[in-house]
Amino acid sequence: MSKITASRKKRNRGYIEGYKPNxxxxxxxxxxxxxxxxxxxxxxxxxxxxxxxxxxxxxxxxxxxxxxxxxxxxxxxxxxxxxxxxxIRDDGVTTYSLGHFDDRDAFLRHVRQLGEGYTRNRLAAQHVHMEVWCEAAGMLPQLHRVAEWYSVPVYSSGGFDSLTAKKRLADRICAMEKEAVILHLGDYDPSGVSIFDSVAADVTAFVEADRPHGLVSVEFERVALTSEQVHDNDLPTAPAKATDSRSKTWTGGTCQLEALPPNVIADILEEAIKRRINWMQFVEDLDAEEQDRVMIGGLLPAPESMGAV
DNA sequence: GTCACATCGCACCACTGGAA
DNA sequence: TTCCAGTGGTGCGATGTGAC
Structure with a gap:
């Protein structure tokens, strides 16, 4: 019988107690x-x-x-x-959450919280549907914080490559029955630009084939990273990889989206969203949302009916 | 010659595990 | 502590192969 012996050095598991880096x-x-x-x-x-x-x-x-x-x-x-x-965000975890409740009171509390936090879809009445797609999944929380106020959903382009995701996007756009704008953020490199172009062409083709009428269209806007932004922000660049077949037609350096400071990315995205917003409609929606919230509050179960909260 | 299909190496990102 | 190779899933362009 073989004897199991401890390895020379064990990998770190859990917390490192008394961590003293040199x-x-x-x-x-x-x-x-x-x-x-x-x-x-x-x-x-x-x-x-x-x-x-x-x-x-x-x-x-x-x-x-x-x-x-x-x-x-x-x-x-x-x-x-x-x-x-x-x-720090380094996860790529996909979660399936359960819509289950500990008991009836927990459910009622949940309903009350939902009502109190009621927010209208501020994009619903706008003339244009918007979505944000980003190559770096780790940046989604930052982009979501900017886009949430405008009810603009944020997606990771990890799934942007998938044929299913492209068809779903086209289906969503057709179902909206209005113009759609996809705001894309990705690296400035041959692969990133090439993928963006091919996805834009693919989704546009699906939309044009399946749209219910001619007013439905899709526009892809590369919000970041562009050569101008690399230049204006004096970002560090690296030569395109010679092994990448798409580098042959590429001139200049490449740059990662993360090279832009988080506050600059947030400003660029917000500016791109704001440009498409009909502000008169937006303010009307905010007023209507407040009225909705008051009305919903009256329909919610009273706190005393839910036990101790 | 043209077409369809298969294969290849590459990109992305944040580690992980083993060796030095 | 550092370095290196490998992992996951998907689509890209380039190239190769086979059928017509």
Missing amino acids: AKTRQLLEQAQVVLQEYRKYWPLTCRQIFYRMVGAHGYDKTEAAYGRLCHHLANARRGKLIPFEA
């Missing part, structure tokens, strides 16, 4: 903490965003090895409680 790592983590504090409002940041801010603000090496090193230390620092878990 001086060089400590300096790296301090820089990361500065970036996290600077953009506290935009948490959670992705590792890529922290990386690019460190490249820009602290002269950190812009290499894949340096990025890997940073990810490694950020993971340890979170296990070591030096950096809060909620500061």
Whole structure:
């Protein structure tokens, strides 16, 4: 019978108690903490965003090895409680939540909360339907915070490549029976631009084939990242990979979306949404929403009927 | 020569695990 | 602590293969 022996070094599991990084790592983590504090409002940041801010603000090496090193230390620092878990987003988890309740009172409380937080779909009466699609799934929470006020849904382009997702998008647009605008945020590189163009062509073809009438159309707007934004923000670029077949027709450098500071991305997106909004209609909807909320409040179960809340 | 289909290597991202 | 190779799922363009 073989004897199981402990390996020379065990991988970190759970929290790292008494985490004491060496001086060089400590300096790296301090820089990361500065970036996290600077953009506290935009948490959670992705590792890529922290990386690019460190490249820009602290002269950190812009290499894949340096990025890997940073990810490694950020993971340890979170296990070591030096950096809060909620500061960084690195998950790709898909969740199926259950619409189940502990008991009747829990259900009634839920209904009351829903009513109190009632929000109208502020896009429903607009002449144009909008959606935001982003290549980096980790940035969705930041983009959602901007788009939520306008009832603009945010999607990850992880599924943008999928034929099913493209058909579903076309179906949604046809069902809306009005103009649609897809605001896209992605890297400035041959693959990113090529995928954007092919998706735009594919969805447009589906919409044109299936639309109920000629007023239904779709426009794809590349909100970020553009060559102008790379230039205007003096972003760090890298040459296009020679191994990528699409690089042959590409001129100039490439740049990751995360190289743009979170506040700049938020401003760019908000400006793109605002440009399409009919403000008179928007204000009318806000007024109607308030009236709806009062009316719904009167229909909700009284707090005393739900036991202790 | 043309077409359809298959295959290949690549991109994306945040790790993970093993070795040094 | 650092480095390297690998993982997951999908679509891209380029190239190869076979049928007509």
